[in-house]
Amino acid sequence: MASLVGSRVERKEDKRFLTGKGRYTADINLANQTYAIFVRSPHARASIKKLNIDKALKSSGVVSILTGKEIADDKIGGLIAGWAIRSEDGTEMKCPGNPPLAKDNVNFVGDPVAVVIAESLAEAKEAAEKVEVDYKVLKAVTSTADAMNGDTIHEGIDKNLCFDWLLGDRQKVKEAFDKADKVISIDIINNRLIPNAMEPRACVADYNAASEEITLYTTSQNPHLSRLIMSAFGNVAPEHKLRVVAPDVGGGFGSKINVYNEDIVCSWAAKKINRAIKWVAERSESFLTDIHGRDHVTHAELAVTKDGKFLGFKNETIANLGAYARVFGTVTPTYLFGPCATGVYEIPAAYTNVKAVYTNTAPVDAYRGAGRPEATYTIERLVEKASMELGIDKTELRIKNFPTAFPFKQTLVHTVDSGDYVAGMEKAKQMADYKGFDARRKESEAKGKLRGIGVTSYFEACGIAPSAAVMSLGCGVGLWESAEVRFNPTGQVTVYTGSHSHGQSHQTTFAQIAADELGVPIENIDIVHGDTDKGTFGMGTYGSRSLAVGGIAIVNACKKIVEKGKRVTAKMLEANPEDVEFKDGEFIVSKSNKKKTIGEVAFACYLPGVRDEMKSPLPEGDEPGLKETSFYDPSNFSFPAGTHIAEVEIDPETGHVKLEKYTACDDFGRIINPMVVEGQVHGGLAQGIGQALYENAEYDETGQLMTGSYMDYTMPRADNFPEFNIGYTCTHATTNPLGVKGCGEAGAIAAPPTVMNAVIDALGGQEVTMPATAEKVWKACKNLKKSNAKAA
Amino acid sequence: MFKSYWVKILIKGEIMGKISLEVNGRKVEKEASDNTLLSTFLREHLQLTGTHIGCDTSQCGACVVHVDGNSLKSCTALAADVNGSKVTTIEGLETNGKMHPMQEAFKKLHGLQCGFCTPGMVMSAVDLLQKNKKPSDTEIRDWLEGNICRCTGYQNIVSAVKEAATKM
Ligand code: FES
Ligand code: FES
Numbered sequence: 001m002a003s004l005v006g007s008r009v010e011r012k013e014d015k016r017f018l019t020g021k022g023r024y025t026a027d028i029n030l031a032n033q034t035y036a037i038f039v040r041s042p043h044a045r046a047s048i049k050k051l052n053i054d055k056a057l058k059s060s061g062v063v064s065i066l067t068g069k070e071i072a073d074d075k076i077g078g079l080i081a082g083w084a085i086r087s088e089d090g091t092e093m094k095c096p097g098n099p100p101l102a103k104d105n106v107n108f109v110g111d112p113v114a115v116v117i118a119e120s121l122a123e124a125k126e127a128a129e130k131v132e133v134d135y136k137v138l139k140a141v142t143s144t145a146d147a148m149n150g151d152t153i154h155e156g157i158d159k160n161l162c163f164d165w166l167l168g169d170r171q172k173v174k175e176a177f178d179k180a181d182k183v184i185s186i187d188i189i190n191n192r193l194i195p196n197a198m199e200p201r202a203c204v205a206d207y208n209a210a211s212e213e214i215t216l217y218t219t220s221q222n223p224h225l226s227r228l229i230m231s232a233f234g235n236v237a238p239e240h241k242l243r244v245v246a247p248d249v250g251g252g253f254g255s256k257i258n259v260y261n262e263d264i265v266c267s268w269a270a271k272k273i274n275r276a277i278k279w280v281a282e283r284s285e286s287f288l289t290d291i292h293g294r295d296h297v298t299h300a301e302l303a304v305t306k307d308g309k310f311l312g313f314k315n316e317t318i319a320n321l322g323a324y325a326r327v328f329g330t331v332t333p334t335y336l337f338g339p340c341a342t343g344v345y346e347i348p349a350a351y352t353n354v355k356a357v358y359t360n361t362a363p364v365d366a367y368r369g370a371g372r373p374e375a376t377y378t379i380e381r382l383v384e385k386a387s388m389e390l391g392i393d394k395t396e397l398r399i400k401n402f403p404t405a406f407p408f409k410q411t412l413v414h415t416v417d418s419g420d421y422v423a424g425m426e427k428a429k430q431m432a433d434y435k436g437f438d439a440r441r442k443e444s445e446a447k448g449k450l451r452g453i454g455v456t457s458y459f460e461a462c463g464i465a466p467s468a469a470v471m472s473l474g475c476g477v478g479l480w481e482s483a484e485v486r487f488n489p490t491g492q493v494t495v496y497t498g499s500h501s502h503g504q505s506h507q508t509t510f511a512q513i514a515a516d517e518l519g520v521p522i523e524n525i526d527i528v529h530g531d532t533d534k535g536t537f538g539m540g541t542y543g544s545r546s547l548a549v550g551g552i553a554i555v556n557a558c559k560k561i562v563e564k565g566k567r568v569t570a571k572m573l574e575a576n577p578e579d580v581e582f583k584d585g586e587f588i589v590s591k592s593n594k595k596k597t598i599g600e601v602a603f604a605c606y607l608p609g610v611r612d613e614m615k616s617p618l619p620e621g622d623e624p625g626l627k628e629t630s631f632y633d634p635s636n637f638s639f640p641a642g643t644h645i646a647e648v649e650i651d652p653e654t655g656h657v658k659l660e661k662y663t664a665c666d667d668f669g670r671i672i673n674p675m676v677v678e679g680q681v682h683g684g685l686a687q688g689i690g691q692a693l694y695e696n697a698e699y700d701e702t703g704q705l706m707t708g709s710y711m712d713y714t715m716p717r718a719d720n721f722p723e724f725n726i727g728y729t730c731t732h733a734t735t736n737p738l739g740v741k742g743c744g745e746a747g748a749i750a751a752p753p754t755v756m757n758a759v760i761d762a763l764g765g766q767e768v769t770m771p772a773t774a775e776k777v778w779k780a781c782k783n784l785k786k787s788n789a790k791a792a
Numbered sequence: 793m794f795k796s797y798w799v800k801i802l803i804k805g806e807i808m809g810k811i812s813l814e815v816n817g818r819k820v821e822k823e824a825s826d827n828t829l830l831s832t833f834l835r836e837h838l839q840l841t842g843t844h845i846g847c848d849t850s851q852c853g854a855c856v857v858h859v860d861g862n863s864l865k866s867c868t869a870l871a872a873d874v875n876g877s878k879v880t881t882i883e884g885l886e887t888n889g890k891m892h893p894m895q896e897a898f899k900k901l902h903g904l905q906c907g908f909c910t911p912g913m914v915m916s917a918v919d920l921l922q923k924n925k926k927p928s929d930t931e932i933r934d935w936l937e938g939n940i941c942r943c944t945g946y947q948n949i950v951s952a953v954k955e956a957a958t959k960m
Contacts, residue, residue: 010899017893017907018843020882027841198846198854198908198942250844250908251942283847503906579940619871646890682907682945710851710940718946719933747945 004512005521005738008675011508012522013501022248025202025217026280033204034063036266037124037687039114039131040288041106044140044360044703045153048104048113048133056116061123064273065131066265067114068103074781076100079259081325084474085334088166088353090441095162096358100264101233105627107323107704108136108360110288115265116549117277122289129650133337140360140703143295144175144320153323160358162321162330167338167412168351176312176349180303190374191770192295192320192697194368194713197502199250199282201290203263205270213241216267220246221256221500222540225477227325227532229259236267246530253687254366255290256502258327287708292697295320296333296374302382302593308392310401311752313350313411315341315378319705320364321356324369328366330356330541335473336371337459339413341377344421344641350411360703363400366542368687369748372460373787380753381455381760388765394455394757396618398643399425402457406731414461416639417734419667423436424729425457426663428643432726437647449651450781451660454757455643458750462742463548463638475597480633481545482536483553485514485561487626489606491599492524495557497574498538499550503683504744506546506678512672513551513738518560519585536629547672548733548742553632554738560628565601571619572596573603585707602626638733638741642666644754652763652785655778657693657759664750669733669741677743681726684747690716692746692755696771714771794903795958811871815840815882826872833853833871834881842882842911846940856912857881864921865938866914869908885918892917893959894952905943913939917953921960927953958959 016022023436053065079098102113110516114131118124141150141160148159157635177183197315201219220226223244249256266277281289292488296319319333328336338352365439402421409415429435442450464470467478482497495514501507518525538550562582569587570577573594581588586619588595596604604745605626618624647661648751664681672678695713698706707713732739752770759772764787766780793895807826811833814820822837834840834857843866844891855866858880885892896905904910913936920927920935927935932953933946941949 012901013907014899014904015891017904017910018882018891018898019886020840020911022842022907024841024844024908026845029839125940196942197906198842198852198940199906200846248907251906253942278904280845283849283852505905679902679905679944679948682947683943684945684947688944710847711849715942717940717941718936718950719930721933721946723929723950724945724947 002114003516004158005516005672007673009508009512009673010079011505011523012511013505013507016584024199024248025204025219026251028204028217028247029278030204030206030276031754033278034117034119034273035124036277036279037116038262038300039116039126039128039133041109041111041113043106043135043137044109044142045138046106046135047138048102048106049136051113052132053114053574055132056127059123059127059130061119062116062127062268063275064117065114066101068099068101071099071101071265071268072103072298074268075235076264077498079261079324079326081330082327082476083331084476085163085165085330086474087163089193093163093330094157095325096157101260103351103577103585108362109705110285110362111323112261113720115269117269117273121598140362142359142699142701143355144295144318144359144701147320147353147359151747153358153360157358158272162325162358164336165354166351169349171350173312177303180311181306181330182304182389183301184304184382184389185299186299186382186385188298188300188378188381188382189769190294190296190377191299191691193293194287194697195253195255195290195368195697196292197251197253198254198714200283201256201260202265202280204276204278205266207270207274207275209274211241212261212417214267214271215243215245216246216263216590217247218263219249220244221252221502221542223500223530223532224262224538225497225540226259230267234259234264236264245531246500252502253368254293254370254542255542255775257366258291259336264329283710287713288705289362290363291326292322292362293364294374295364298378300378300382304386304390306389306390308397310345310347311349311698313342313347315352317352317354319354319356320359320361322359322363324363326363326365328370329363331475331679332366332371340372340460341379342411343376344457346403347411361699367686369745372745373688373749373752376456376458377753380458381756384454384757395425395429398455398457414639416459417636418459418731419459419639419641421457421641424665425643427500427729428645429662429726431665431725432645432661434645438523444649450652450762452648452758452760452762454646454754456750456754457643458616459639459641460635460745460749461639462545462745464545465637466635467633477539478633480630480631481537481553482538482548482631483493483550483557483627484535484627485554485557486689487561487602489603491602491734493518493520494526494528495530495554496535497527497550497554498540499546500541502541504541504546505673509547509672509676510551510554513554514558517555517730518618537792547740548638548736549632551633551738552634552736553606553630553741556627556630556632560630561626562624564626564628565598567619567622568601568605568617572617602657636735638669638735640666640741640743640746642746642750644750646758648755648758648762650777650781652736652781655774655781657772657777658759659693659755661720661725662722664747665727665729666743666744666746667729667731669730670739671728671730672740672762678689678726680743681747682724684745685724685751686716686721688751689755692752692770692772694720694771793846811875813814813874814878824871826870828871829867830871831866832873840881840883844911846908846919853916854909854912854938856885856915858915858919859946863916873934880913885914892918894956897952897956897959899956900949901952903944903949909939911938911950913941917956919959926957
């Protein structure tokens with residue numbers, strides 16, 4: 001049987017999506033359901049003086065109106081930060097309460113204060129208009145850089161500072177800088193982004209009074225984790241009385257990791273009114289209340305020798321958490337950021353210091369890449385600047401500082417098991433025709449255009465994550481993954497995974513893995529996920545962990561099935577289990593060459609006993625049935641890496657940046673389905689290029705979101721991109737049996753510095769901030785003209 | 793008086809009317825308030841949930857359907873406006889259980905990931921090929937400018953449209 005792992009298997013999920021049979025949360029309608037509309041704060045910061053629902057209650061069709069008071073009375077808990085971070089001085093981070101419905105204070109535009117539940121959506125909307133809230137408007141804090149000087153947002157949290165965290169050794173860094181020939185320094189803004197999964201968030205909550213069970217259908221990347229949080233912290237219902245279903249989910253990119261206010265409120269309220277409640281976000285609500293991403297202000301320095309050896313690195317960052325600290329809010333700018341800050345280089349001394357601040361803006365949390373794009377942007381902009389200042393070719397300078405041997409003990413935390421950064425660089429240069437760039441630049445110049453080339457070499461730590469490691473770093477849970485493999489008596493297989501697909505193709509790639517492990521045709525394998533009632537607990541999908549953690553759990557469960565199969569075969573064929581081999585779906589006794597198919601063995605496992613020909617196939621001590629579970633806890637993170645090269649052409653008359661070429665050469669370890677990996681790379685690149693050239697979330701000083709619709713927030717469109725040129729090098733991960741590393745975030749991590757390095761190269765080294773819009777670039781072009789004129 | 797009439801129709805939707813359409817080859821007739829968007833009519837009144845709603849400013853294209861053969865963002869039209877028309881949604885693209893060449897091409901070339909933009913994307917692309925049998929890459933990208941996809945980076949969508957063009 002040909003191996004499926006490694007081949008372009010078409011996706012099993014596609015037919016339903018292509019024929020309109022997908023079942024997303026907003027497509028679900030339950031009998032007798034009601035509709036919820038949330039009343040939200042129009043102010044960024046205010047105290048609630050009075051909230052009057054009398055008029056609204058009289059509005060037609062209203063079933064119930066609930067506010068922060070009822071939720072507090074019922075002791076429903078608030079939203080939480082999933083990681084406890086300690087400051088450099090040893091103190092614990094400071095987190096404000098974040099009730100699902102605000103009672104006393106609102107802290108960002110969109111913070112919900114009440115929910116109106118009515119018989120129809122139109123009636124809910126109309127009644128929501130009639131809820132009267134009397135706010136005392138307070139001065140908002142909106143700037144990341146100045147947040148520590150603003151008014152105190154949350155009582156008792158001085159300087160709006162959640163934590164002041166350090167990773168690394170300041171003294172060693174100082175010594176390294178003292179020895180340096182040159183110090184390159186840079187000030188960077190990592191622009192704030194809005195994830196914008198195309199499916200707006202939604203939930204449908206239902207209560208079964210007979211079983212006293214709440215069922216929540218929700219747009220989540222991790223239904224089990226959501227249930228845990230809603231139960232343990234939200235106090236909504238005990239876990240066995242709460243079922244969370246994340247059916248087809250239309251993209252997540254991190255924004256659907258969090259349990260949101262609406263999930264908790266609708267679940268709680270459904271029980272209260274004993275009816276189903278449906279809520280679907282309008283896109284403008286998504287803009288205001290989905291978690292946002294990035295938003296760092298950084299000063300970084302690199303100490304170098306004159307021949308380009310890196311000696312030391314420092315990174316001082318202010319990270320905006322928004323109004324509240326959410327699930328991955330505090331780990332994103334710390335352990336997902338700091339350890340990767342030194343990039344793919346051997347740097348003897350380094351530190352990263354992060355001050356995480358609260359502002360009156362939407363909560364900031366993990367968005368595709370989470371911390372690693374910010375880290376990579378800083379070091380790769382800095383290295384590019386160093387190459388300009390030292391006059392050393394940008395690729396040579398990088399190679400000079402690459403590790404030469406693996407495992408590579410990276411400066412701050414990670415031990416990178418495998419990789420070959422030089423090979424990746426060489427291949428990328430070849431793919432991009434790096435040598436031919438000068439000629440292309442001259443051609444552009446002849447047309448009156450500016451041309452630039454930018455390079456990024458990155459690595460990232462994903463496949464999160466070893467529980468022992470993350471829990472010692474403050475994570476509130478272990479980040480293992482589970483799988484259950486069930487053989488039906490008649491030979492088909494159902495695989496339950498705790499990870500979740502919202503575009504990642506689990507139904508196909510996971511089935512490929514199981515098909516190879518078990519020798520069962522892929523058509524006979526179903527992957528089930530997304531429902532806490534189906535399968536064991538699992539941690540969900542983020543941090544490029546589905547395959548590197550969830551996939552391995554499937555492999556391990558399959559291996560257990562095969563082990564049992566060998567014992568059963570031995571009993572059936574009167575052989576020693578040690579003499580039974582398994583290959584391509586058959587158990588073969590090596591001495592006699594007698595065999596049983598895995599289907600026969602499965603059938604036998606379900607029909608133990610003696611009758612006619614049938615002898616009990618079950619060896620002593622083995623129970624009937626054929627079903628195995630695995631909880632896989634990885635021994636290390638996985639470390640994809642690569643080199644990307646971009647070329648841009650700028651029209652100095654208009655400032656328009658045209659991305660001419662984009663080359664990505666990545667090392668994802670072993671590839672299960674090249675077609676799917678390609679798709680993941682393309683999508684990541686589009687988001688990364690979007691950050692560099694188009695996207696930006698902006699608040700004004702009063703805390704109003706200025707980019708709250710697709711008219712103001714520039715989403716990348718089909719005509720914004722060239723055809724991507726992608727390729728791979730492949731060093732297998734040594735820390736998991738499949739040798740896989742993870743590919744979901746690479747594009748979003750590598751693309752922003754790659755594109756910006758190219759833009760800044762074209763602009764003769766002038767810094768521009770992301771996104772490099774025509775206006776900013778046009779101004780820089782004018783400056784360039786002026787300084788060129790002066791020089792001449 | 794004139795103003796209150798519009799308030800009634802557009803804001804409150806108090807005036808009910810009969811909407812008659814031919815949807816995916818089937819005649820349908822339903823009562824709906826006059827402010828019902830075509831997208832809402834399809835999803836809520838006919839339970840054709842393949843047509844998706846991705847925005848509230850008519851900019852994402854997730855809701856594209858064909859009305860009398862031409863692609864239209866169904867969130868930009870009132871159901872009453874298209875009364876009497878023939879509407880095709882993503883559910884109506886198969887013939888005798890066989891996927892349309894565009895659907896086949898999207899599957900073959902991985903033109904979709906989460907599937908949310910997909911119905912609108914496919915319906916737009918089918919209309920493009922009705923109007924331009926052999927579009928260039930640039931023409932495809934320009935045509936699809938009104939459809940946002942957050943997952944695929946568009947490249948495989950462009951390839952799928954080209955592939956479908958060879959089959960139609
Ligand atoms: S829902 Fe119609 S364009 Fe977005
Ligand atoms: S496939 Fe997810 S938005 Fe296009």
